Amino acid sequence: MNRPRSNKSHAGEHTTAGPPLRFPGTLRFDLPASFVLFLIAVPLSLGVAAATGAPLISGLIASVVGGIVAGLFGGTPLQVSGAATGLIVVTAGLVIKFGWAATAAITLAAGFVQIVLGVTRVARLALSLSPAVVHGMLAGIGISIALGQLVIVLGGHAHPTTLENLSELPAELHGSHFGSVVVGAVAVAVMLMWQRIPRSALVPAPLAAVLAATLTSIALRVDVSTVDLPDAPLADMVFPKVPQGSVGAVALAVVSVALVASMESLLSAVAVDKLHDGPRANLDRELVAQGAANVVSGALGGLPVSGGIIRGSANVAAGARTRASTVLHGVWVLVFVVALGGLLDLIPLAALAGVLLVVGLRLVSRDRVRKLAQHGEIAPYVGTLAGVLVFGLVEGVLIGMAIAVLRSLYRLTHSTVRVDEEPDGWRVSIRGSLVFLGVGRLVRELRRIPLGKRVVLELHIDFMDHAAFEAVDDWRAGYQRLGGQVDVDEVHDTWFGKAIGGKPGLRKTPPSPLPRWFAPWSHWQRTRPGDAPGVVLPTQRGDTDPMILGMHEFERNSAPLVRPFLAELAARGQRPKQLFITCADSRVVPNLITSSGPGDLFCVRNIGNLVPVHGTDDSMGAAIEYAVEVLGVSTIAVCGHSHCGAMGALVNGSTRPGTALNSWLHHADRSLIRFHEPSTTIDRELPVVERLSVANVAQQLDNLLTHPAVREAVASNALRLTGMYFDISAARVYLVNPDRNALEPLRTPAGR
Known part of the structure; x- marks a missing residue:
């Protein structure tokens, strides 16, 4: 008989990062999208700068550099980069500790770290971090941002730590500034309600919120602090200076900025990738481009840059086709700062705070929390969130990672033990990995069985270490000496039989072992001792008909797996x-x-x-x-x-x-x-x-x-x-x- 030829194709590690800029063909899509991004970027950049305590111009510089540099060279064509919202807490702490000029230098150095990470092709390793930790980190950052901006809305000044902002809230609530509260409340209300207004998609919510709050402050003539840009903003840029402090503290700051900015950019790139049908992201190239943008932004006195899901999703929704939209949006921000920067002086800081308050709270996703809870991942999420709020970003992530690792170790070494009485004796079903950590519980369950009975020890295990084997074998030998009968039925592998034969297994059984129905009944149904001494593969419930034995096997092991499918088929035919x-x-x-x-x-x-x-x-x-x-x-x-x-x-x-x-x-x-x-x-x-x-x-x-x-x-x-x-x-x-x-x-x- 003829044999088919083997045809193999090897997919590349990354797809193309997107088509080159072709303005004539894409202008009608990318030009309108770039204006939408510009309208989002200006208030968002100013808000981030105000929240960190950096010069307001630094946020606009980050938007310009993020749009042009990261837009031109990035690996995610429709991702939009700008002032990093996920780094507000970190940057605010750095500004207080080192000063703004030194923070710009830290941003520049962090950019070089990102370039090295991208060149060494470790971008995907960053995504191997537990999603529970990542989303816990984002939620912690979001709550920190929201608390700091709430203090500003109430007329106060935000502090670098969450605990300080919490302690400040009672005093601000008692003596809040009427004008700031009204302006901030208008901004928050517009952000929350904007999508419910017909045709609201024509104007970005942040722009509408800032415009409404600004007009409210002008109409009511309230006394509020406003944006204060210098008359010649580009002439007053602050350039980086070498940070003063211990090498360890500076290195930790550089690594923190690099890792958080990278994580935010990569997560955003993956999310934006799912929103369109175009070319897929090249994550390593994206990380190099983000690093280059941070080098340039830091050198010009700008905030740290990262990709953002808010801007990226807006770009896709606006109909952008290529990277031209993000590049053009950076150009429009630059033109606006040079030609129309005076208009920004009318914007109340409370309006920007109201916008960021909502942005921060939206980083806490209820759907994500629900999914993590369904998968038993809520512990590392809560641990990371609490750690970020109480101790700081790096400490919170380390706490979350530690909880995730311990949780994984528990799952990898955990076994479930079920003891059931049957008409002809007792059945003990053990599933999972049987190691020394679970021996105590196993022995306690085995000692519940009355003496002198017939016991089937049913092993559905993918690993058994020596301590677990000795515990099971000692119990079996002791139980049989006292007049009982123990039959060991190994379903997926022969760990117990190998150990008795002096050749214990050393590696876990590969996942998804074949179910028994792949083999004939004669291969797994026996009524006499097996090859290994002391191991008996039993008849089940006293039945000898192989079909009845197979039905029992189905009810115990296969039925729970197929029941959802069969129930659906029964319902719909x-x-x-x-x-x-x-x-x-x-x-x-x-x-x-x-x-x-x-x-x-x-x-x-x-x-x-x-x-x-x-x-x-x-x-x-x-x-x-x-x-x-x-x-x-x-x-x-x-x-x-x-x-x-x-x-x-x-x-x-x-x-x-x-x-x-x-x-x-x-x-x-x-x-x-x-x-x-x-x-x-x-x-x-x-x-x-x-x-x-x-x-x-x-x-x-x-x-x-x-x-x-x-x-x-x-x-x-x-x-x-x-x-x-x-x-x-x-x-x-x-x-x-x-x-x-x-x-x-x-x-x-x-x-x-």
């Missing part, structure tokens, strides 16, 4: 798209050779996988009509197989005349005629029985066309007929070409 006609031979298992599950195949099995012509067998005709007319299947497959007893009987003429079997096999007379035709080109290397099996499949496809329902469906292209041949000894499936009565190898589908 069956909707298979394939009618599978095959032989009743016990060695042919349709679901096994097609990798299908409940609800996938509508199966008909008979001796010889025969399809009697229309009008000669109502049973087969009814099944075909039901499949085609009621179920609406799109494929009918006829599957023959090697070593077929029915084909052997036809060749040898071994059936007795007058028997039902002899009468049934007369439906294969057409196959015999086809087989003996001189034009038949069946592979002559096949044994005669196998050649007849192939010709039989081809003939049954022709027989199907004698049924009107099939013929009409095929004529209308609503139904396809397929012939298959299963080689039992080779465990291999071939297609049958009915025109040549020949076998063809399965070919790998495109893209697989």
Whole structure:
């Protein structure tokens, strides 16, 4: 038989980072999007700068550099970079500790660290951090931002730590400034309600909030602090200076800025990637571009730069097609600062604080918390969040990572023990990894079992260390000395048997072990001691019928896994798209050779996988009509197989005349005629029985066309007929070409 060729394709590690700038073709999409980004960037950049205590111009510098530098060279075409909202808390602390000029130098150095990380291709390693820790960090940052900006809305001045802002709140609430509260409340209200207003998408929410709050302050003539840009902002830029302090403190600051900015950028890149159908992100290139942007921003006295999901999602929603939109938005910010910077002096700081208060709270995602709780990951999330709020960003992340690691170790070494009383004794089911950490609990459960009983110790384990083996073996030996009987039933592997034989396993069993139904009953059902001394694979509940034993196995192990699928199928009814006609031979298992599950195949099995012509067998005709007319299947497959007893009987003429079997096999007379035709080109290397099996499949496809329902469906292209041949000894499936009565190898589908 011919063997199929192996066709392998190797996908590149990254796809292209996006098409080059082509303004004529994309201007009508990217130009409007760039104006939307500009309107978002100005208030957001000013708000971040105000929240950190840095010069307000530094936020605008970060937006210009992030848009142009990161936009031109980044690996995520539609990501938009600017002043890093995730670094507000860190930057505010650095400004207080080192001063603004030194903070700019730290930003510059952090950019070089990011470039090194990107060049060494470790960007994806940053994403291996537990999502619970990452989102806990973002939530902690968001709450810290919100508390600091709430103090400003109430008329006070934000402090660098969360605890200081919390302690300041009671005093600010008692003696709050009326004008700041009104202006900040208007900004918050507009941010929260803007999406509910018709056609609100035409104007970004941050811009609408700042405009509404500013107009409110002008209309009410309230006394509030406003943005204070110098008359010549570019002439008054602060350039970086070497930080004064210990080398360790400076190095920690540089690494903190680099890691947090990288994490925020990479998470945003992945999120933006999911919002559009264009080229996928090159994360290493993106990290290098973010580093270059921070080098330039720090050198010019700007805030740290990172990619942001707020700006990126707005870019996609505005219809941007290429990186031109983010580059142009940086250009518009630069033009605005140079030509129209005086207009910014009208904006109240409380308005910017109100915008950032909402932005910070939105970093706490209820949906994310719900999903983490469902997966048992709430502990590292809460630990990270609390650590960030109480101790700081780096400390909070380390606390979260420690909790995540301990949680993972617990899960990897945890086993579940279930003790059930049965009519003929007791059953102890152990699942997971059985190591010394779980020995104490296991022994306590085993000691609950009354003496003198028959106990089945059912092991569903992927690892057993020496301490666990000794505990189980000592208990088994002691229990049997006192008159009991212990049968060890190892379901997925033979850890206990190997250890008794003096050859204990040293590595965990690979995940997803094969279920028992892949092997015949004789391979796992035994009623006498196994090869290893002291190990007994028992009869179950006293039953000896292998089918009943298999049913018990299904109820214990497979039913809990398939119950959700079966419940859904029971509720909505069956909707298979394939009618599978095959032989009743016990060695042919349709679901096994097609990798299908409940609800996938509508199966008909008979001796010889025969399809009697229309009008000669109502049973087969009814099944075909039901499949085609009621179920609406799109494929009918006829599957023959090697070593077929029915084909052997036809060749040898071994059936007795007058028997039902002899009468049934007369439906294969057409196959015999086809087989003996001189034009038949069946592979002559096949044994005669196998050649007849192939010709039989081809003939049954022709027989199907004698049924009107099939013929009409095929004529209308609503139904396809397929012939298959299963080689039992080779465990291999071939297609049958009915025109040549020949076998063809399965070919790998495109893209697989």
